Amino acid sequence: MDFYFINTQPFDPEAYELHTGNCYFTPMPHNRQYIGLFTHPKYALHKALKSYPKVYCCELCCNYQDQSQPTKMERRSIQ
Template sequence: MKFFYLSSVANSEGCHEVHHRDCELIPDSLNRDYLGPFNNGLEAIRKAEKMNPKVSLCEVCCKIISQPIFFKEKNG
């Protein structure tokens, strides 16, 4: 699990970004609110939306990577 924070300062598009604790772009401690521990940014953004309706994921630390999952058939 990672610890996530919500920036209290809006970005250039007017959204408040969700960052994990180790992000190189995370705002200083006075300009962020703690969201809690989550498995990924998508889980964290659900809580962030309750705090502020205009939120987005940081493009550096919360990249959404989707990959297909393939399962082998079991030979029975």
């Protein structure tokens, strides 16, 4: 089980990133919101989507990607 946090600073307009508490890229305490303790990233993502319009899992720590959403690298190549 891991603690999950959402970065409250969007990396794209209205797009936020989900991290575990021990991720290298977990934001500083003043730039994150606690989501909860979960057994799998998909449960944390589901809860985060209730509060934020677009949430993506960190590719380093979450190791989960909803197949209906492009990865961060795909989003950057589209822009």
